[in-house]
Amino acid sequence: MSDKQETACAPKERIIWLNGAFLPESQARISPLDRGLLFGDGLFETIRAQNGEPMFLEDHLERIKASARRFNLPWNGGLDWDGILIGLIRKNNLQDGLARLKIVLTRGCAPGLGLPHASNPTCMALAENYLAPASGAYAQGWDLYIPEQSISPPLSGHKTLNYLYYMAMKQEAIDNGCHEALILDKDGMVAETCTANLLAYDINGWYTPATNWRLPGTAFKQVERLIKQQGHIIRRQPVMVRQLANAQWVWAVNCLMGVMPVRSIGGRPLASMNSDSAAALRAQLFMG
Numbered sequence: 001m002s003d004k005q006e007t008a009c010a011p012k013e014r015i016i017w018l019n020g021a022f023l024p025e026s027q028a029r030i031s032p033l034d035r036g037l038l039f040g041d042g043l044f045e046t047i048r049a050q051n052g053e054p055m056f057l058e059d060h061l062e063r064i065k066a067s068a069r070r071f072n073l074p075w076n077g078g079l080d081w082d083g084i085l086i087g088l089i090r091k092n093n094l095q096d097g098l099a100r101l102k103i104v105l106t107r108g109c110a111p112g113l114g115l116p117h118a119s120n121p122t123c124m125a126l127a128e129n130y131l132a133p134a135s136g137a138y139a140q141g142w143d144l145y146i147p148e149q150s151i152s153p154p155l156s157g158h159k160t161l162n163y164l165y166y167m168a169m170k171q172e173a174i175d176n177g178c179h180e181a182l183i184l185d186k187d188g189m190v191a192e193t194c195t196a197n198l199l200a201y202d203i204n205g206w207y208t209p210a211t212n213w214r215l216p217g218t219a220f221k222q223v224e225r226l227i228k229q230q231g232h233i234i235r236r237q238p239v240m241v242r243q244l245a246n247a248q249w250v251w252a253v254n255c256l257m258g259v260m261p262v263r264s265i266g267g268r269p270l271a272s273m274n275s276d277s278a279a280a281l282r283a284q285l286f287m288g
Contacts, residue, residue, distance in 0.1 A: 036106025141263030
């Protein structure tokens with residue numbers, strides 16, 4: 001396709017969905033007093049779309065709905081989110097290939113501290129192209145860094161807009177030549193990584209950290225379903241860093257990249273990455 005044709009296919013400006021309307025990004029208006037901006041008072045979901053269809057949408061909606069209830073945020077369950085997101089994909093010419101979708105809900109403008117009633121919440125959705133890791137990146141696997149201070153925040157079970165901790169841990173991992181940081185819970189046990197749940201395998205089979213200090217992952221839920229279909233179960237148990245590093249293999253799982261093998265933890269190579277099995281499971285996950 002020529003540059004001229006590519007320009008003709010692309011929207012002149014990104015379209016977003018904001019409080020019930022599709023708008024060019026330049027026309028979108030959010031108050032500087034929005035509590036999402038001032039306090040990180042809000043929630044978000046990041047969703048993979050492929051060939052114009054959002055994936056695992058019901059699981060994402062259930063998660064944000066549960067978190068909205070916990071933090072006294074109004075969630076309009078009557079909205080046709082499937083229609084909104086598909087419309088957003090099409091308006092941004094993202095029907096072919098992969099896209100990253102984001103739903104954001106904030107308390108909007110409300111006086112006082114605490115969690116006041118939100119009479120005018122802000123709700124928006126964004127869409128952009130998503131470039132999945134190349135096959136070589138999956139083959140190489142992730143190196144996980146262990147920060148000196150890596151205690152999961154108390155709200156780790158929710159995707160809140162207070163995301164700075166995870167971004168800081170991610171940057172610390174990058175600065176130390178790794179892909180992601182290992183996040184521990186308040187007891188010093190393994191919880192997750194900055195952006196993914198963890199799935200490990202040892203001589204007793206599959207296991208994952210048993211802790212409330214991690215996000216209930218939408219992709220992990222689907223991966224567990226697929227593993228159960230193969231006749232296996234995933235044990236939930238407290239996991240020490242040393243135990244994870246001694247696993248036969250460890251995979252990181254999230255809804256965008258799917259299943260990523262882990263190559264090393266804290267500079268120590270794992271016995272195996274089992275990349276072929278990870279690739280097969282990833283393909284199953286994204287078959288739709």
